[in-house]
Amino acid sequence: MLNFYLCLLDTEEEKSKMEELYHTYKGLMLKVAFDILKDYDLANDALHNAFLKIAHHLNKLDEIQCHKTKAYMVIVIENVSKTMYNKRKKQNTISFDELEYEIEDIKNFEEDVSSELTVQIVLDKIKLLPDIYKEILTLKYVNDLSDKSIAKILEISNSAARKRLERARIKLTELINKEQN
């Protein structure tokens, strides 16, 4: 049911980007959140939190109904839901970001990958990456978000976001180089 606030919106043209996003993706996002959290009320909280994050990056979204925006909305709600799930389980395990700093630096790769690199080759290697690497690379290269915005969405520090992004790129390059060689 639309509440008092939506009554203030007069015409279809006046609908805001946020409103269009909400009405297009609310069911999908709630379903994604529910699939992770298995709880309707928590899924609702996740939906609200996701829109709080999205509100700050609306300028990065051009078309409402396109694969790029759908991927963005799903990634944001997935991340919010997973964070809530982990907090709820009160996992005392070390976070991945902390872990990242404990891992020895991955060897740097100076050589270029082949100029015959195709989307399919890269796609195949992306599939081998950990989910958090796929997620951060998508936010960076598909949704064109700044490191700072990514950090806010993923609820990690700016330096952790940069570090994770760097590792994701190195890991992907490593996988491609292995195949090329």
Add this chain to the structure above:
Amino acid sequence: MKNAISIPNDILSEALLRYQNERIDNKYPLTGEYNEQMEPNKQTEEKINRLIQLEKKPYFILINTIGKRVACIIIAMILAMTTTVLSVEAFREPFINYIIETYEEWSTISFNNSESQNSEGIVLNEIYEPSYIPEGFTKTFEEELSLSYFCEYSNANNEIIVYQQNLLNNIQVNIDTEATVTEKIYINNVEAIFYENKGQNHILLKGDQYVFFIAGNIEKSELIKVAESIEKIK
């Protein structure tokens, strides 16, 4: 030296998008159709609709980095120096560290705290709030975000007062200035902007570290009293 990725960005972007499409479409092949299966509860719907309303309101404050807006700022500086739009003149006078971009129906003010250009990692760690609110109004909504604090007060007649505290660093404020007369006022001896628009009175006040925004369909004198009562609560 760390290497820069040698995979061309366009190939990487395309591959990532294909991956996400495959993954998401495999699990969630539909989009809007899920609205029929999953309906948010009333509380969530109301909260998100408040966000929607905020986005549409003239006082919706956008956080943006100055870096991304360099081009706009250059244009804005030219506009600020040459514009003859008197209705927004008051906006240019009181503050030294802002740049205003004036359009036919609205203006954008970019605040820039020169003492702390690097806003990275800075979050709101102090909350200020008015200690005076006119009789009959109670706080009906409150939201604390990393860079801003927002609350809303309403009374039995559905009259609303909104209050927002934003970090000064690199913020941008969009203000509806169509058919608006602005006025320079003083809040506790600090220059501020007052303007009335569409039945709502507004005050914009810049502090050392924060920009405060108060608006409501209450008397100007009452709104000033609200602004004067802003104090640190935590």
